[in-house]
Amino acid sequence: MPATTTDSPAAGRPADVAALLAGLVREPGRPRLTWYGPDHERVELSGAVLANWVVKTTNLLVEELDAGPGVRVLLDLPAHWRALTWAPAVWRAGACVVRADAARAPADGGRVDVVVTSRPDEHGTGAPVVAVSLAALARSWAGPLPRGAVDAAAAVMTYPDALGWVPAVDTGAPAVAGGPDVAHAALLGTALGTAPPAGARVLRDVRGLDGVDLALAAAATWAVDGSLVLVDGGALDDAALERLRTGERVTHDAG
Template sequence: VTLANWVAKTANLWQDGLDVEPGQRVAVLLPPHWQTAAVLLGAWAVGATVTETLPASAVATDEGRLAEVLDEDGAPAVLGLSLHPLVARLPRPWPGVTDFADALLYGDEFVAYTPPDPAAVALEAGSLMLTAAGLVDAAAAFVTQLELSATDRLLVDVDLARDAGPVAWLLAPLAAGASIVLCRNADPAALPRRAESERVTVTLGLHVDGVRAAGG
């Protein structure tokens, strides 16, 4: 299943399973991860406004924050992720929580009931607010700044990616047509071998001898 398939499945889950509508706030409380990419892109496909804070109409989070989210007033629609690489279900069921693994039940194509408005706010991150069109422009600017191309395989430090935000770690590489390799708790001694095995051509937030640093 490709990322495009997962985005379509997740968008269908947001729209039909959790009743998310254009303009609604969707809090994505997740670390950088390929499933987070599907959650973000699926929410934007519906036309939602992605945020990193509560309150929100819907929330996507991992098990570590489910109790916190469920204690929120207003009972948002909640999507829970195990973040297991093979999309295993949550270790135990949570009342009122839709398991991300349910996305497998949804279709591989997505059509929004209401096409997203390019001028609508798509991302709120602190004081930063970007429209859907603004996301496209910001991603293109990062492609230039990071000097990315379609032949690149970008090794990204997860901690830096979390701080930099989804435009830098997700949308810019996608806009360039590059591949993304997320690296958590990187062991500097093991990085050269990791970079070689992953055929990395450029890094973001990590140093590997002989490999170009993005924007460097």
């Protein structure tokens, strides 16, 4: 399927991921991402910290894995806060996020140049593998890794806080591949089709989403100067969810 190129951001909205990230640091201490995991861990990232994670991850992708226009990165991550650092980093490098299906293959059957996964043992050796721990604020992968795999938690922290050289983004190249394709030029415009009200504190249940869907929803929220509270609704009863809404000052429920 050809890359979609017709959608564009509304006036006053960031036109690309670089501008989106710049918007996150205009109020650097403001929470932009709060995660309640199924094991009841809570992770909160301010705009400055979130942008810093994306910058470091972009540097790793470009310097170690040659990410750039035309490079396809299989994002085999669940709907988890760590997907919200990796997908924007792939886009900032000008590369393409490829959706993964349950069989660990690209949904559109195309090639894969890099694999970013929380399941490194389930991927072959055809492309470099980056192992992403889902443990709260893990600093390294727990246990042995397949030969040649990159330990994301350890490696990302070695890269600079300032963005290094990145290739120019080819706006006509795919930013998302598989179900359907979306070009870089249309990435934020497509995401904004489901944007919440401007400035909203958004509660979103991650059940039923993959890492790519969650990243697009997050991009839409940040593009309208909002913030996210992510929960696995199956881990909370109604009373706990209502307490969370109040405690996190939620203003918009995305379901």
